Amino acid sequence: MGQFNCLICFHEQHGPVYQVKEMMFGLAEAFPYVQCARCGTIQQLNPPADMAPYYPEGYYSLSGLSLSGLQVRWMKQFRFWLYQNTGFSLFKPIYGEWLKRLDAKRGDAIGDIGCGNGQLLYELYASGYRNLTGYDPFIDADLYPGTGLQIFKKSLFDIQGSFDVLMLHHAFEHMNSPDTAFAKVAALLNPSGRLLIRVPVSDGEAWTVFREDWVQLDAPRHYFIPSLAAMKILAQRHGLDLFHVDFDSTAFQFWGSRKYQQGQALYETKDRPQSAAKDTWQLERKARELNAVSKGDQAAFYFRKSQD
Numbered sequence: 001m002g003q004f005n006c007l008i009c010f011h012e013q014h015g016p017v018y019q020v021k022e023m024m025f026g027l028a029e030a031f032p033y034v035q036c037a038r039c040g041t042i043q044q045l046n047p048p049a050d051m052a053p054y055y056p057e058g059y060y061s062l063s064g065l066s067l068s069g070l071q072v073r074w075m076k077q078f079r080f081w082l083y084q085n086t087g088f089s090l091f092k093p094i095y096g097e098w099l100k101r102l103d104a105k106r107g108d109a110i111g112d113i114g115c116g117n118g119q120l121l122y123e124l125y126a127s128g129y130r131n132l133t134g135y136d137p138f139i140d141a142d143l144y145p146g147t148g149l150q151i152f153k154k155s156l157f158d159i160q161g162s163f164d165v166l167m168l169h170h171a172f173e174h175m176n177s178p179d180t181a182f183a184k185v186a187a188l189l190n191p192s193g194r195l196l197i198r199v200p201v202s203d204g205e206a207w208t209v210f211r212e213d214w215v216q217l218d219a220p221r222h223y224f225i226p227s228l229a230a231m232k233i234l235a236q237r238h239g240l241d242l243f244h245v246d247f248d249s250t251a252f253q254f255w256g257s258r259k260y261q262q263g264q265a266l267y268e269t270k271d272r273p274q275s276a277a278k279d280t281w282q283l284e285r286k287a288r289e290l291n292a293v294s295k296g297d298q299a300a301f302y303f304r305k306s307q308d
């Protein structure tokens with residue numbers, strides 16, 4: 001084995017090698033992953049030079065863009081207004097919490113890096129935001145150029161400009177160099193800019209329990225899975241304050257990993273295994289319990305530029 005360097009803390013020692021199979025599509029090709037002995041980041045040892053084959057046509061249509069009709073759009077706008085102004089959350093949109101913590105205003109320049117089909121940006125547009133830009137290197141082409149919601153076929157390092165708010169929802173771990181990627185993201189923020197990075201984390205109980213079958217390793221698409229400590233290292237190194245962390249794991253960590261344990265591909269069938277469907281409610285509760293003690297398998301990290 002060649003020289004190992006942790007992608008985040010640059011430490012040279014790692015733990016056991018895990019052979020992790022591509023199981024989203026069930027290709028079953030194995031990729032070695034190790035965990036840094038110092039900061040706990042999990043990383044892939046020899047990632048494929050060409051990742052394109054692992055983002056097959058239809059990768060994003062798996063989550064399909066659902067467009068709002070005028071009425072639905074109006075309702076979303078009202079629902080979001082209600083949540084922002086009263087905290088009323090019976091129909092709390094998932095992004096309400098993110099935007100509130102990010103102090104995202106309607107006119108703010110908001111960027112979603114690794115936005116996929118742009119579903120989230122479309123939701124924000126429907127909620128009245130008008131300065132939205134998305135970037136994703138794996139989409140077919142640019143979308144809606146010249147509007148208040150533009151989506152570009154671009155990778156992080158081709159992005160120019162300055163943003164009030166940047167978000168990476170399960171995109172960061174798809175980048176092969178977290179240190180330079182984090183530096184680039186920090187440089188794209190204006191002096192009062194805020195940043196949200198949602199990623200799987202290696203601190204979760206799921207990694208300890210499921211190991212190479214942990215669904216969020218997502219070999220080989222994930223180059224690395226950071227630990228909480230690793231995210232703190234990156235923030236400090238690149239001049240950002242990590243001001244809040246929310247563990248936001250779901251039942252997916254259990255039913256997805258169980259599928260992999262049973263040798264089933266994630267998208268083999270559209271349905272969850274019969275056994276898992278029955279206890280979804282219990283699994284969601286277990287996920288909430290783990291989140292409460294910082295042991296869920298994913299988290300939302302909120303940063304802002306350091307003022308000193």
Ligand SMILES: [Zn+2]
Pocket residue numbers: 006007008009010011036037038039040041
């Ligand atoms: Zn490390």
